[in-house]
Amino acid sequence: MPGPLWIRARLGVEDRLVRVTSAEGTVEFRATRLAWKRSDSLSLSGLNERSHLTRVILRFKGEDAAKVAAGILSSQIEERQSLEAKWGELPVELLAMVQVGPLFLVLLVWPIALFLALVLRAPSDFRSALSYGGLVAFVLAMIRLSLMDAELKAGPARAWFRPRRVKAWISVDADYLTVRTLGNVEGFVPSRIEWNGTDSFAVVSGRTRFRILFGKSDEATELLSKIRASFPNVEVATV
Known part of the structure; x- marks a missing residue:
């Protein structure tokens, strides 16, 4: 909770109501x-039972604990467009790109196909081709995973x-470009x-x-202006 010093507190969430309890009392909103x-x-803000603005800053033992708490809290946040607009959150869409699903599908199908070929006594040439083909697919999958680890990683x-x-x-804000989805905040x-x-x-x-996909071009321009104002060293390019 905010103050001259950090105060030990307990965080609870029940029926969309956030409760922060410390030696100074309990805050519910x-x-x-x-x-x-x-x-x-992270900071958490909202309205209490008297419709007054309430805000707390929570610090956790580590980054992993903070991400777990953020994921739980995000699922409890009310989706109210007027409040989102008031606090500067811009609704957008993210384009999630394909990752390693097809590779794992190949690795899953290969042993099943090889097992069926053995049970059904398929011709030896077919079994050999299936075995070597699966081995090649496995090697290519491992190479692809290694390359993906060296490439740019997917976002939220x-x-x-x-x-x-x-x-x-x-x-x-001055520190981060914060992206909130229905189950995560990064x-x-x-x-x-x-x-x-x-x-x-x-x-x-x-x-x-x-x-990031925007509903209007002026929304993209507005967000870019905010990003450049908060992060003046950001590079802008057209691809």
């Missing part, structure tokens, strides 16, 4: 916004077999913006890259 402050701390939205659109909300420090058209661009943060 319905959360409407969550924003990252550091990798291990992922897809297994085909690209999909994911609903999200984005806000920008903070990024953009280093590069890649325009893909008038209504979409990709954000690169370290080894992470994700594409």
